Amino acid sequence: SEGTTRMYTILSKVHSDHTVYPSAGVLFVHVLEREYFKGEFPPYPKPGEMNNDPITFNTNLMGYPDRPGWLRYIQRTPYSDGVLYGSPTIDSVGRPSVIEITAYNRRTFETARHNLIINIMAAEDFPLPYQAEFFIKNMNVEEMLASEVLGDFLGAVKNVWQPEKLNAINITSALDRGGRVPLPINNMKEGVYVMVGADATFSSCLREVENPQNQLRCSQEMEPVITCDKKFRTQFQIDWCKISLVDKTQHVSTYQEVVRGEGILPDGGEYKPPSESLKSRDYYSDFLITLAVPSAIALVLFLILAYIMCCRREGVEKRNMQTPDIQLVHHSAIQKSTKELREMSKNREIAWPLSTLPVFHPVTGEIVPPVHPDSYDNTSMPLMQTQQNLPHQTQIPQQQTEAFLLPSAFCGGQVFQS
Template sequence: MEAPELLRLWVLAAVALGGSRAALPDHRVLPDDRVSSKTGAIFVHKLERELFQEAFLTGREDDGVATPITFQAHLRDHPDLPRWLRYIQRDPHQSGYLYGCPTATELGTHTIEVLAYNRHTYETVAQRLIVTVIPAPGGEPPYQGEFLVGNRNVEELLPVATRNIFLQATAGVWEWDDLHIINITSALDRGGRVPLPIEGRKEGVYVKVGSWGTFSPCLVAAASPESRFRCSLGQQPLASCYDTFAPHFTIRWCNLTLVSPTCPPPHPMKHPHPLLTITPLQLQVWPNPTTPGPVWGSGVLEEGGDFQPPTDAPPQDLLPGYLVTLLVPLAVAMLLCLLLGHLMCCRREGVQKRDLETSDIQLVHHTTIHSDTEELRHMASSRDGPRPLSTLPMFNVRTGQRINPMPTPSDGARVPLLPP
């Protein structure tokens, strides 16, 4: 394509794009929303549909039907969210959630840009969410337990009321009341399978709860090696306490994970649950040894430094590999050739053996066919010979008179084949 034609196409595309943008509804921007989050605790921010729906120019629901709204969120000047933050919206007619657990490396201010789309009118409303991550006053709790809730999806556990109900049920099993949720993760993010589209089937949610109080004997028994062995056999784990999660939450006790320090923490213990009495029990979990990772440099050589290329690889003896690669296929090919030659040359019956095993009638029949074939070939080679008897007509095609196909010599000379 020539340059003038390409330039003309670019100009037309720019004009068409400008016209389409002018036809779109106006883009509105809501005031910034500033929130704070602590390290070691769950952060949940609900994207209210009603707030963005009122900001649209159309503004209201039509005939009582909720307007489908889709949210998109990303870190400012980045295409995706921070690694500690996740987004979930199950349906365009439901609100969206931003949730996650910031760590000590995430301290500071994070600006999240949220864009809401009206799926009917294609209007857009933007809002900036400014999240300030501050360190927790007492640090992360030393005792942490992770529960797998099998009958819930992740967005069902994010509302504040549901989280409070879960903490109350956890306090009945943990036997301490200073609990708080550290993180909530969907089972799909942990390698779980998508459930079948059957009513009542849920994805499952991992809920990590932390406390300054030690684990109860019930939790220790549920996470003991005996319980793990029973779970491997398909049996229920050991649990001596009453399951206070039922009937709201179905806990998969075989997936219970407990993490505790090797020594008691210096933080003062709070009072236990007022309605329960416990026996203090320390659960020691040895930390897994960690392999130090590589230390990344700046990527720039220091002043006066020389680049040291990697040393050459030591010479290797490639002869054995070459011989194996070359000789093994040749040996296999030779064996196949010998086998094929034996079958084709050494296993033949021969004409004499075949004739001895064949009956005399079949041999005579075969000889007759062979002699007739030779006769036909000889007659075809010389066209001057007499016509074969099988080709003579038996009747006159005009008069219908029948004629002897094998007349006597006297009759054959007098009777014409076709009357005049």
């Protein structure tokens, strides 16, 4: 389209410089083609195979870790071309910028470097007085930077606007404006903002967005009614609620000229340096206060504790002399009994004590002889034998039925039955 300039940059050999001359206020696009950089790396695959190595690029201003503020870079995947784009500012006019372009081969880990010299030229019609920014929903920034797509969009805008001069000023991804990454469904796009400038006033079609009816529809999240939307709808889906129209001719500048001083501080009097005959400070008293006094107190406390723990101890003999004899005898008996119990617990083969066995038969009253330890297993013998284990056990006759029971007579707390 008229007024637009597209620059094709072809890099030459390794470490070679290439110079471009973009205009201030006009969109600058520089494509880093992978096909060209493939020639910088030797083809290691077998003959007949396609060499499609993943290649990424790193761009920075020479001597700095990043690019200039107006220059951006994007590469979607290692198998797609990289693009440098942006809108040069008027402040950079006359100052050449050297951009270092480093290509990385992710298969062979080899690198190749080129230098791109950007000389920004001043535009005679900068800035264009009428600027409009469109938001295209069905495009990504790298798709919009393609010459064919950008040319089609500028052609549609020129058909609607009818200016004599029309330039693409800037292109910005919606992600750089705070947009969210779209879901990976239905081939959704991130969206892109495209700003164009012209030398003619806005057409009636573009002014339709400012109508109260369309403003109301936009506030209700409805699409406004734009008559010229069909000229874009075939290829570009424009969100007319986000269009921005700026008229530079009616813009009142609020810039105030800054009066810079000479960089000299106000006079504060004559400088008086400190005297050369300074007395040295004595730190002996500070040493005594901070180190010697706490150390002396700690030493005294240590000596007192050592005297209490070592010199004030009472021996066993002194303790026994001060203890009553009856208490010592009682304590000796307890120790003797404890020792005897421990000795008995060690020997499990001795006979059970007679006190744990029954002395007489619970029914007949006969005297039961003590159980000899050799005839039974002592380890499994119960302390109290039940009636089933007792010898000469006499069975008690059980009552047959309640019909043969006679009335009982209670006499002196005893029960007699016939």
